[in-house]
Amino acid sequence: MFNRKDKGTMRKETPIEKGDIKAFLGPGSQFEGKLVFDEIVRLDGTFRGEVTSRDTLIVGEAADIQAEVTVGTLVLSGRFKGNIKASKKVELRAPAQVEGSIETPVLSVEEGVQLNGTLTMKKEAAPAEKKAVAR
Numbered sequence: 040m041f042n043r044k045d046k047g048t049m050r051k052e053t054p055i056e057k058g059d060i061k062a063f064l065g066p067g068s069q070f071e072g073k074l075v076f077d078e079i080v081r082l083d084g085t086f087r088g089e090v091t092s093r094d095t096l097i098v099g100e101a102a103d104i105q106a107e108v109t110v111g112t113l114v115l116s117g118r119f120k121g122n123i124k125a126s127k128k129v130e131l132r133a134p135a136q137v138e139g140s141i142e143t144p145v146l147s148v149e150e151g152v153q154l155n156g157t158l159t160m161k162k163e164a165a166p167a168e169k170k171a172v173a174r
Contacts, residue, residue, distance in 0.1 A: 066101040083117075093126070100134060113143075 059079050064070055068084030076092045083099035088106055090096055095112040098104055102117030109124045116132040123129060125143040133151030142159040 066099075098135075 064080075064082045064084040064086065066083045069086075070084065071087040073089045074080070074086070074091070077094060079095045079097065080092070081097040081099060082104060083101045085103045086106060087104075090106055090108045090110065092109075093111045095114065096108065096110045098113070098115045098117045098119060100116045102119075104117065105120045107122050111125065111127045112129070113123055113125045114130045114132065115135045115137065118136045120138045122139050123137075123141045123143070125141075127143075128145035128147065129141055129143040130147045131137060131149060131152045131154065133149045135149075136153045138155050140157045140159070141154075142161070144160060144162055146158065146160060148154065
């Protein structure tokens, strides 16, 4: 059951089509600053700074990220150093290397991921609870 030889066929992946990605920082690219977006973005290069979105950030295997990240969903396969706040979920896929803090209601970690830091998992408030708190 746990001794899978073909990891690729058993992996539950976030269903994202190639055309869904609205911005892409390719391998060998470098960017420093603040990135704000509303749709799916993929980073495969080097990024330093802040990322803010309610949508999905995909960090590829070749990526090297040092940032404060606040997103809806994070799918991470590369190197990351910093703090992550995800309102929906974080998926850590091998060969990801993470150093820092993660705050998310849902966490998925593949075998082979290196995670050194802190993890905070708070249950997302149900819609009825959100309305009651807002009064």
